[in-house]
Amino acid sequence: MIMKESKAVASYETVLKLRDAIRLDTLKMLQHMGYGHIGGSMSIVELLAVLYGKQMRIDSQVPDWAERDRLVLSKGHAGPALYATLANKGFFPHDWLFTLNEGGTNLPSHPDRLKIPGVDATTGSLGQGTSIAAGIATGLRLSGSDAYTYLIVGDGELNEGQCWEAFQFIAHQKLTHCIVFIDDNKKQLDGYTADIINQFDIQKKLESFGFMTLKVKGNDLKAIDDATNFLKDQEDTAVAIVLDTVKSQGVPFFENLHDNHSVKFNTERYQLELQKAIDELAARVTIGGENHDL
Amino acid sequence: MTYKLNPDRQTLGNELRSVFVDTLDELMSQNPKIIALEADLGSASGFSNLVKQHDKQLLNVGISEANMMGVASGLSLVGYQPFCHTFAPFATRRAFDQLFISGGYAQTTLNIFGSDPGFTVGPNGGTHTSWEDIALMRMIPNSIVCDPADGVQLAWLIKALAKEKGIHYIRANRKAVRQVYEVGATFEIGKGNILKQGHHVAIVAAGQLVSEALDTAEKLSDMGIDATVIDMFSIKPLDDSLITSLSKAHTHVVSIENHSVNNGLGSAIADVIAENGLNIKLLKIGVNERFGQVGSPDYLQNEFGLSANKILAKLLNFLA
Numbered sequence: 001m002i003m004k005e006s007k008a009v010a011s012y013e014t015v016l017k018l019r020d021a022i023r024l025d026t027l028k029m030l031q032h033m034g035y036g037h038i039g040g041s042m043s044i045v046e047l048l049a050v051l052y053g054k055q056m057r058i059d060s061q062v063p064d065w066a067e068r069d070r071l072v073l074s075k076g077h078a079g080p081a082l083y084a085t086l087a088n089k090g091f092f093p094h095d096w097l098f099t100l101n102e103g104g105t106n107l108p109s110h111p112d113r114l115k116i117p118g119v120d121a122t123t124g125s126l127g128q129g130t131s132i133a134a135g136i137a138t139g140l141r142l143s144g145s146d147a148y149t150y151l152i153v154g155d156g157e158l159n160e161g162q163c164w165e166a167f168q169f170i171a172h173q174k175l176t177h178c179i180v181f182i183d184d185n186k187k188q189l190d191g192y193t194a195d196i197i198n199q200f201d202i203q204k205k206l207e208s209f210g211f212m213t214l215k216v217k218g219n220d221l222k223a224i225d226d227a228t229n230f231l232k233d234q235e236d237t238a239v240a241i242v243l244d245t246v247k248s249q250g251v252p253f254f255e256n257l258h259d260n261h262s263v264k265f266n267t268e269r270y271q272l273e274l275q276k277a278i279d280e281l282a283a284r285v286t287i288g289g290e291n292h293d294l
Numbered sequence: 295m296t297y298k299l300n301p302d303r304q305t306l307g308n309e310l311r312s313v314f315v316d317t318l319d320e321l322m323s324q325n326p327k328i329i330a331l332e333a334d335l336g337s338a339s340g341f342s343n344l345v346k347q348h349d350k351q352l353l354n355v356g357i358s359e360a361n362m363m364g365v366a367s368g369l370s371l372v373g374y375q376p377f378c379h380t381f382a383p384f385a386t387r388r389a390f391d392q393l394f395i396s397g398g399y400a401q402t403t404l405n406i407f408g409s410d411p412g413f414t415v416g417p418n419g420g421t422h423t424s425w426e427d428i429a430l431m432r433m434i435p436n437s438i439v440c441d442p443a444d445g446v447q448l449a450w451l452i453k454a455l456a457k458e459k460g461i462h463y464i465r466a467n468r469k470a471v472r473q474v475y476e477v478g479a480t481f482e483i484g485k486g487n488i489l490k491q492g493h494h495v496a497i498v499a500a501g502q503l504v505s506e507a508l509d510t511a512e513k514l515s516d517m518g519i520d521a522t523v524i525d526m527f528s529i530k531p532l533d534d535s536l537i538t539s540l541s542k543a544h545t546h547v548v549s550i551e552n553h554s555v556n557n558g559l560g561s562a563i564a565d566v567i568a569e570n571g572l573n574i575k576l577l578k579i580g581v582n583e584r585f586g587q588v589g590s591p592d593y594l595q596n597e598f599g600l601s602a603n604k605i606l607a608k609l610l611n612f613l614a
Contacts, residue, residue, distance in 0.1 A: 070371075113371075114401060121371065122400035125391055131361045132396055135368020135376075142329075142350065143372065162392075165361035172356075 011054055015221055018088060019049035023250055024281040025084035025097055031265060031274050032098045037109075039247035039260040041081035043185040043218060044152060046250075047243060048085045050224045051150055060090040063117040069147050070120040070136050074129025074163075075154030075183060076110035077262075083107050083116070091118035127160030129153070134166045137178035148232070149178045156188025159197050164209070171210030171238040179231060180211065180240035183218065185247040189261045203242045211240040218245030251277045297479035297487060300444075303508060307445040307473035310466045314407055315340040317452045318377060322348045328456060329369055331355060331378045333362045338468065339379045339409060359384045363392035363404065370403040375456055381415070382408030382424035382465050390430055397461045398434040405455050406431075406463045411441075412552035413594035414467040414502070415586065423586020424465075429557030431463040432530050438462045438483060439530040441501035441551070441559075446475040447527055454483060469591075471502040474525065484531040492520035495613060496540045499550040500526050500559050507550055509602045510609060519613065532562045534570075541572040548577045548609055552600060555580035577612040579605055 023045045030036035052058070056069045073082050080100060087094045092106070099105040106115045110124025120136070123129040133151035140147050153163060170178050182202055186193055193199055206213040212234055216223040224243070231239035247261070248254035253273035254263065265271050307313075322328050322344070332354045336342040344352055355362045359380050366376035378385065385408035386393070397404040408427055410416070415423045431439045438460060442448040448466055455462045474489070481487065486498070490511055499507035504525045511521040522544065526533065540547055547567075549560035560578030567576055581598050595601045599608065 112400075121368070122395065125395045127360075128364050128392055128396045131364020131392070132368040132371070134361070135365035135370075136372050137368070138353070138365065139329075139369040139372035139374050142374070145372075162358075162360045162364065165356075165358035166364065169355055169358070169361055169365060 012221070015049050015053035018053040018085070019046055019221065020281055020284055021088045022048055022081060022084045024278060025087065026081045027251070027274060027278050027281070029080050029084065029097045029100050031278065033100055034266065035262065035264040036080060036100070037077045037262050038251070038254055039187065039262070040075055040078045040154060040183065040185065042251055042254070043245035043247055043249045044078050044081055044183050046219050046221055047152065047181055047183070047224055048081055050221055050228065052085050052089050054225060055228055056150070057147065058089070058118075060118065063091055067145065067147060069150065070133070071150045071152070072121040072123065072129045072133035072136065073111055073152050074123050074133070075126070075152060075157050076124030076129065078152070078154075079107070079109060079111045082111060082119070086116065086118040089118070092116065126154070126157045127162030130163045130166035131169070133178055134170050134173075134175065137170070137175045138173060141175065141177060147177065151178060151180045153180065153182050154188070155182060155184040155186065155193055155199060155202065158182070158199055158202065159188070167206065167209050167211070174236055175238055176235060178238070179228065180206075180238070182206070182240065182242045183245055184242050185245040185249070187247045187261060206240045206242070211238045213240045213242060215242040215244060218243030219249055253277070295480060295482050295485060295487065297481060298476040299489060300473045300476050303472055303474070303505060305473050306470040309468065309470045310445050310448055311338070311340040311409065311468040313445040313448050314379070314452065315343055317449045319344055319347060321453065321456050322351045325375070325456070326351065327374050329353060329374050329376045331362050331366055331376055333357055333359050333380045333384065335380055341379060359389040360392045363389045364396050366404050367396040367400060367402040375403060375405070377405040377407065377452070379407045379409060381418075381422055382411040382427045383422060386424060386427040386430045386463070393461065394434055398437060401460075403459045404461045406461075408463060408465045409468045411465040411501075412581070413598055413600060414469070414552070414591050416591045416594070417588055419588035420586035425554040425581045425584070425586065427463070427465055428529055428551075428553050428559070432557060432562070434461055436460055437530060438528075440464050440483070440527050441529060442466055442527050443474040443501060443504035443525050444471055446473065446477055446479050447481060450479065450481055465501070467502055472505040474504055474508070481527070483528050484533060485528065486533040486536045487525040487527070488522065489525055490521065490523040492522040493543045494519060494521065495546040495548060495609070496522040496524060496544045497548050497550060497609075498524045498526045498537075498559070498563060500529060501552050503550045503552055503600060506600070506602045506605055510606050513606055514609070526559060529559050529562060532566065534566050537563055537566040538570055538572060541567070541574040544574060546575045546577070546613060548579060548612065550600070550605060551580045553580050555582050577608065579608055
């Protein structure tokens with residue numbers, strides 16, 4: 001019993017620290033570059049922390065381990081957050097992060113499986129990751145593997161018809177081990193999704209496609225973890241989680257910025273606010289645990 | 295390469311869809327990693343006939359070609375060898391970015407069979423016609439693009455490509471075509487087959503028009519013109535050295551393809567001629583700046599200038 005509690009607290013601290021480290025490193029990468037996809041990177045930080053900090057079966061020393069869980073970041077523009085995660089998990093040297101988008105870098109703006117250890121699928125042309133994840137999950141099931149495939153899709157990305165083609169397939173095939181996460185941050189490049197192409201109710205749409213779907217606060221580590229565990233226990237159904245997130249989540253000034261999909265840090269105010277967020281994260285003591293025993 | 299010509303060139307071989315399905319059947323029995331994917335054309339391809347024997351190795355994704363290419367890419371990432379079928383325009387035009395990014399750029403393995411290209415589409419009409427599928431597929435770096443002459447070559451190609459990684463495109467009629475080769479023939483990707491050695495004019499054809507090329511050569515022979523005939527089923531990689539060697543014994547070369555003259559076989563040959571400064575005149579016979587239309591395959595073949603008579607007339611005009 002003591003062992004179990006001790007493990008739970010340690011696990012939470014691990015996830016919390018990873019969350020802060022991902023957020024900090026992503027912001028530092030964008031600061032170094034002077035611009036970048038802060039909005040959609042920040043909104044999946046908690047999800048990445050739960051997946052890589054607790055849920056996923058991976059070995060950073062053997063990135064292509066056949067028995068590993070896979071992750072497909074279909075919303076490829078959030079690549080910086082994934083890179084920060086992988087670096088913190090030890091998949092590649094930390095200093096790679098500060099080569100983002102440079103000529104000849106291993107870290108292009110969007111994930112490239114051939115360049116980055118730990119990246120399972122090349123994404124960035126929106127919608128395509130959904131089908132790739134479906135194919136990976138199909139193959140893993142066919143080969144008798146119990147590994148999971150985690151698919152992260154943006155709400156704006158749902159504009160792409162291919163997402164719905166893939167969702168039909170995942171639901172029809174009842175790919176229980178393909179867990180779909182929708183990052184519902186309510187904005188896309190040109191503004192609010194409601195103003196551009198209204199999504200209506202994403203949860204209801206997924207349910208109508210045959211998914212068992214949960215909706216959770218996208219900044220709540222415990223809720224994300226609990227929902228993932230619950231869906232892993234389901235049999236004979238496709239599963240999805242709609243994450244109620246905020247673009248630039250966890251960075252208040254940029255959360256409130258109207259145009260925060262990709263931000264150029266070219267004004268004194270933006271630079272100061274970014275530095276402030278970085279300083280706060282760097283100084284944060286991740287003790288946590290009282291209300292969040294994962 | 296060990297091939298012999300079928301002595302009776304009027305004989306039709308098996309339906310190519312049967313060749314496709316039977317070959318996959320054989321491969322699937324040997325290799326559980328081979329997966330066949332369909333986009334709701336199973337009854338058109340004969341894929342439905344595979345269901346009983348290999349239901350675990352078959353996926354019908356429904357009418358979602360882009361998704362099919364992505365699913366196939368994902369399958370290849372975990373060690374499977376996918377073969378996707380749909381009609382040629384849907385396999386290429388419709389799903390091109392998926393082929394390009396999830397396939398070519400990501401270096402996954404995709405074997406694509408695009409059926410009923412060009413005039414073979416028949417009554418499905420202009421919406422279903424592909425005069426540009428070869429052009430599109432050639433543009434994907436490191437792709438292999440083949441237009442087999444008959445069922446013997448199609449079967450050989452499927453088996454050969456099943457051993458290779460990468461993005462591979464095969465286009466062919468679903469129906470029976472004249473059998474050019476004797477059963478048991480083997481080929482080499484990247485090598486053209488010299489079916490008849492002549493001089494003066496070289497006819498370089500691909501796909502089922504290889505039979506027309508042989509017919510044309512026969513008629514030319516009656517007129518005292520000794521033509522070389524080449525089956526250039528491997529459009530990419532192209533047999534550059536064979537094209538180069540043609541310029542030594544020939545003054546004229548004619549390409550014949552069931553495709554647009556833009557960026558297909560003829561253009562590939564033109565590149566070799568231009569880049570090597572070859573002293574040989576080229577006529578590209580194919581479809582020029584037109585969309586498809588409805589009609590029987592025979593009607594369309596004639597309408598688009600690809601019937602034996604039309605080919606001969608153009609060729610004689612070129613030689614005159």
